[in-house]
Amino acid sequence: MNTGDTQKPPPDSRGRSAGEVRRTTVPREHRETVGEVRVENPRIRCTDVNVWYGETHAVHNISIDVGHNEILALIGPSGCGKTTFLRCMNRMNDTIAGCRVEGEILVDGANVNGPEIDVVPLRARMGMVFQKPNPFPKSIFENVAFGPRIHGLTANQLELEEIVVTSLQKAGLWEEVKDRLEEPGTGLSGGQQQRLCIARAIAVQPEVILMDEPCSALDPIATATIENLMVDLSQNYSICIVTHSMQQAARVSQRTAFFHLGDLIEVGETSELFIRPGHQLTEDYITGRFG
Amino acid sequence: MDTPETSAASAPKPIDIIRAGMRRRKAAEMRFKLYGIVAITCGLLFLAILFVTIIGNAYTAFAQTKINLDFYLDPAVFSADAAPSAEDLSSADYGAIVRDGIRSLFPEVESRGDVRALSALVGRGAVYDLRETVMAAPDLVGKTLTLWVPADDDVDMLMKGHIERSGPEDQRRLSDNQLGWIDQLQADGRLEKRFNTDFFTKGDSREPESAGIWGAVVGSFYTLLVTLLLSFPLGVAAAVYLEEFAPQNRWTDIIEVNINNLAAVPSIVFGLLGLAVFINFFGLPRSVPLVGGLVLTLMTLPTIIIASRAALKSVPPSIREAALGVGASPLQTVTMHVLPLAMPGMLTGTIIGMAQALGESAPLLMIGMVAFIVDIPQGVFDPAAVLPVQIFLWADSPERAFVERTSAAILVLLCFLIAMNAFAVLLRKRFERRW
Numbered sequence A: 001m002n003t004g005d006t007q008k009p010p011p012d013s014r015g016r017s018a019g020e021v022r023r024t025t026v027p028r029e030h031r032e033t034v035g036e037v038r039v040e041n042p043r044i045r046c047t048d049v050n051v052w053y054g055e056t057h058a059v060h061n062i063s064i065d066v067g068h069n070e071i072l073a074l075i076g077p078s079g080c081g082k083t084t085f086l087r088c089m090n091r092m093n094d095t096i097a098g099c100r101v102e103g104e105i106l107v108d109g110a111n112v113n114g115p116e117i118d119v120v121p122l123r124a125r126m127g128m129v130f131q132k133p134n135p136f137p138k139s140i141f142e143n144v145a146f147g148p149r150i151h152g153l154t155a156n157q158l159e160l161e162e163i164v165v166t167s168l169q170k171a172g173l174w175e176e177v178k179d180r181l182e183e184p185g186t187g188l189s190g191g192q193q194q195r196l197c198i199a200r201a202i203a204v205q206p207e208v209i210l211m212d213e214p215c216s217a218l219d220p221i222a223t224a225t226i227e228n229l230m231v232d233l234s235q236n237y238s239i240c241i242v243t244h245s246m247q248q249a250a251r252v253s254q255r256t257a258f259f260h261l262g263d264l265i266e267v268g269e270t271s272e273l274f275i276r277p278g279h280q281l282t283e284d285y286i287t288g289r290f291g
Numbered sequence B: 001m002d003t004p005e006t007s008a009a010s011a012p013k014p015i016d017i018i019r020a021g022m023r024r025r026k027a028a029e030m031r032f033k034l035y036g037i038v039a040i041t042c043g044l045l046f047l048a049i050l051f052v053t054i055i056g057n058a059y060t061a062f063a064q065t066k067i068n069l070d071f072y073l074d075p076a077v078f079s080a081d082a083a084p085s086a087e088d089l090s091s092a093d094y095g096a097i098v099r100d101g102i103r104s105l106f107p108e109v110e111s112r113g114d115v116r117a118l119s120a121l122v123g124r125g126a127v128y129d130l131r132e133t134v135m136a137a138p139d140l141v142g143k144t145l146t147l148w149v150p151a152d153d154d155v156d157m158l159m160k161g162h163i164e165r166s167g168p169e170d171q172r173r174l175s176d177n178q179l180g181w182i183d184q185l186q187a188d189g190r191l192e193k194r195f196n197t198d199f200f201t202k203g204d205s206r207e208p209e210s211a212g213i214w215g216a217v218v219g220s221f222y223t224l225l226v227t228l229l230l231s232f233p234l235g236v237a238a239a240v241y242l243e244e245f246a247p248q249n250r251w252t253d254i255i256e257v258n259i260n261n262l263a264a265v266p267s268i269v270f271g272l273l274g275l276a277v278f279i280n281f282f283g284l285p286r287s288v289p290l291v292g293g294l295v296l297t298l299m300t301l302p303t304i305i306i307a308s309r310a311a312l313k314s315v316p317p318s319i320r321e322a323a324l325g326v327g328a329s330p331l332q333t334v335t336m337h338v339l340p341l342a343m344p345g346m347l348t349g350t351i352i353g354m355a356q357a358l359g360e361s362a363p364l365l366m367i368g369m370v371a372f373i374v375d376i377p378q379g380v381f382d383p384a385a386v387l388p389v390q391i392f393l394w395a396d397s398p399e400r401a402f403v404e405r406t407s408a409a410i411l412v413l414l415c416f417l418i419a420m421n422a423f424a425v426l427l428r429k430r431f432e433r434r435w
């Protein structure tokens, strides 16, 4: 079912282009999404999003909504395009040479790919926690203070310190670092760095938070802290979380989307999807028959 | 050969294969280590030879033979009437005063030829030293002044053992008479080797005994200052633009190829370019540090751009994503995160470029910085020499005393290079400590 040929034909080759013809036609392997992708009054509405890395078509025709005060979990086997799709929403894919995004992504009704959109405020509004922890090679304090400082969110040093402290507390890192705020963030352990990056993202008080496997290196207690944080934040904000843990998706999310080889196979209420999957692939995946 | 024959019956286990290969791997490692040690030893050896020869030649230049003379500053020499004006002071016949100074020690010398031979023992620099002293303190006029003045370079060479005393008189630099006077002066304690401050405080001179390196040092300083002020900001800005902001297309590819090509262009070509553009077209003066700096800027820019781009490339992209992800603008990302991380590499590249520029002579010859310049330059518009050109000029001079000065100048140049490299290391350390 997959285009197995590893050797790339020249772009003008007709041979394999059926699935690769750009924009107009549906990719050859495209599979219709099972379940309701739309919600009422969405915060984010994605329609026919396609992503290419050079000639590689990584994400095919994805349409999905994210509601207000909702946590959406993205699950699927490794390499299926979850990260790629997540990064479309705050246009982080702009930074990758050769990456091309097509389709419409509306955030509060405005197309993020539109010419009138300024990516700087967009990214400030849509915080991101990356798959690989990437603290700045600066002090722990500076890591968290960077966002509020460049956006001028605080009037004075005192307020800034307060934001830093509360962000670290929410990310469950405060107890471990309160005596070493001036030490480099890169000197923390992998899991601590992950939480530092979460603290850095929430310090700018984004309205949408995109989290790419935020708990992949965390122990159950730290994971519980982050999950509680997500639930708290979802009172006001929308959250998209990529996770490889079915339990985590089941615990925190309202809706779940299952990706497979660049296609969005199924979307549904989390409780529904895990109990009565509507597609064979979804069932195989959540029951652990492949992955 | 690797595995023992006895275990050949059963299939060898992977761990046995690994064990058997270990000897070879260890041997390869040892060999590699050895090559490295040999290479480094060779390098150090050549460096040691270089330093020993240069220092061996140079150290005598740091001492200069001087003669202690009493000069009677006869008011009549300065002006007819009472108080001499500044002009009188500067234009007075100091040569006569110096001649009288040495003659007074040997009143028995009468014939004109002998007098000339006698006064030839005193270096020409004595006249300038004397004038300087008197101009600084005009009230000395009418008094007797005792001063250590440089001896002629032949006397100096004799004292340092570079000239033979024996041999037929007409083939020697110094006659028997002169040797006698020298011995007598030495016996009186009026002739001795003293630390050569002139070498470090004076400009170039036709007379080795009063030739100094300071003019060239100052010239090099101004030239490098211009080079640094122009090439560092330009180079860093170009690198940042090309690496962080420019779109990737054919134009940027062409620019990249051209920058790499420029880095390989022989430096004398930049000299010709400088001559054509800065001097002939823009009409800037010849021999000045400003033009030298401009030419060296052209030469060092590619080096700095290439090093800076490499430094920027080595900053992990995840840092840029992290900054962009919290909503930093591209400029904030670059100035607050990427540049500080790339700075050590950029500085190293810059200092290497500067060190190259400091040692460069060919392009400066083209723009006239090879002229003979006595005065210490006071700014970037004053004609100046630079260290490598000064070395070239001295190496070209016939006088024996310039040989040691050439080596001493090389030593000074090397000291500056070492100091610059040490500074580069220091800067690196300082920036790197901020993670």
Ligand SMILES: Nc1ncnc2c1ncn2[C@@H]1O[C@H](COP(=O)(O)OP(=O)(O)OP(=O)(O)O)[C@@H](O)[C@H]1O
Binding pocket: A053, A056, A058, A077, A078, A079, A080, A081, A082, A083, A084, A085, A096, A131
């Ligand atoms: N920068 C890139 N350049 C080229 N191809 C890429 C790039 N990033 C991802 N891809 C390809 O796009 C596809 C989707 O990758 P993506 O990172 O989105 O997967 P993922 O679902 O996040 O996987 P994982 O769960 O392992 O993180 C993969 O086939 C991958 O090889």
Ligand SMILES: [Mg+2]
Binding pocket: A082, A083, A084, A131, A212
């Ligand atoms: Mg991923």
